[in-house]
Amino acid sequence: MPEASTAAACADAGHDLPGRAAIVQMAIGAALLSSTSLFVVYAHAAPTVSAFYRMLFGGAILLAWVAMSGGWQRIGWRDAWLAALPAAGFSADLIQWHRSILWVGPGIATLLTNLQVFLMALVGFAFLRERPARGFLPGMLLAMIGLWLLVGAHWSMFDARHRSGVWLGLGSGVAYTVYLLSFRHALKTHAYLPPAQFLGLMSLLSAGLLWLWGQGEGDSFALHGWRSWSALIALGFFGQVLAWLLMVRAMPRLPASLVGLLLLLQPALAFVLDVVLLGRPTGYGDWSGLILALAGILFGALRPRRRAATA
Template sequence: MSPPVSVTAAPQAPPAAIGRMALGAMLLSTTSIFVVLAQVAPTVSAFYRMLFGSAMLLGWVALRRRWVRVGWRDVALALLPALGFSLDLLFWHRSILWVGPGVATLLTNFQVFLMALVGWWIYRERLGRWFLPGIAMALAGLWLLVGAHWSLFDARHRLGVWLGLASGLAYTAYLLSFRRALSGHTGLSAAQFLGLMSLLSASLLLLWGWVEGDVFALVTVRSWSALLALGFFGQVLAWLLMVRAMPLLPASLVGLLLLLQPALAFVLDVLLFKRPTGSGDWLGLALALAGILLGTLRRKRQVIAPALQESRG
């Protein structure tokens, strides 16, 4: 997971930056797959993602000798985003296991519309001309994917759909509080603050898991490897790649490349887990992705936070 960083898009698009951005988005697409492969309870996989990710991030900051002393103010600033991200993972990981990684990843990416509405309501940012058509297109695609088959779903599958959408709401709360903390309120670098937030999130998830009665012991090589990969690819490597690439890319290209995440997650779901998929599902996926892309477009003169603000994983 990556912090939102406000940037002004550069006019040129260096091929190396495009490659890093595309690779980061593709790595994010694997996170939901690792949740399934880990074969542990959803809260347990969320806990280990944040625990392993925080250890790797904080270790990376220390190795680069960029460690800054962490004060109580930094901890207090990290609590709200940690709570938002913990709720996001609690909802999203259940959605992944109950409706499948492809649809769950698509559902949570609907948060781009919430972020745009928050920007319009609180920060008086102007919505793009394609915002409303984008919502309509995305909802049409979502109906083809889940609405058209609603009567065939059992109660858990239906709940998984709602939890996928709820994870986008929790993720929006995380993004807003994270962006506020990084806007001059903390002296920590983005990487160190993200590591601190991840550690606090792991603590909250551990407490919630104990309340649920989950078992946190990992007893198989498959669980260890899947969860280590989840923390490394989703919480560290994808972030390092994208945070270097985004300031060099136009916002429209960033939005387009980020769509690789839900698109590839859906394809991997079909290939690896044999998700039943017909022509209506593929059309629904295309419409939803196109709608999400339209929802990310802004006027060129705006200063935006296009990339990690609108990425999932």
């Protein structure tokens, strides 16, 4: 850090402390999200089964936390109806994403899902009259080049399952966009529940949809061994509860550009953990592709300062 910046930081240390705490909370939340894909691998369960237990455990913990904190509100049919579309979107996201994790690895699967940044911007432009950020087009170009280096350059070498995993990762981004838009719309315009309680309700509805999907696939939801139990409880607690609570408290205290940068810790750390813990073979082209894709996602997520403050 330059000396001038250091001096300014020291002078404003008392004022900047809450901001620093928010940065730490946001970074920890994003790091916890990056670990969720590893828990899917370690659970040794069918993709829909691990998704079901994530939502079941996470939703139950969230609702219990709201009740114990004294913020419980009566849940009506209107609330359940409003949570139905986000639950369907998130269920479709997890059904595809968990398969992509197992078929192409946690790192690539998480990166593919995060390309929803561009789809969100296109939906906002087409239906909500929101102008894309200035970096949208160059960001999309960078992301596409990075994605080609990661998967396109080796496409002919992949088997059918790996190729399907890539498409499912992209499909999970589409479903995640549906979840984000419908969840935000419900909270902003109609839902009267506290956000944590609404998320808990949505999670349990999603668990019900995932159970029905798993029954159609013929999956067994019986868990055997402490490893599966511990991995899935951790998946629900860290991915659906703790990470969300940390990030939701930190986001209002940070500029949108910094939030976007810190959120990139999720796919970046997921890729690194995939290489370090699961032994993913990675060359210079893969690392270059990762950097370009992350840079593209960041540029696509940035907003002008005035518009970000308004949002």
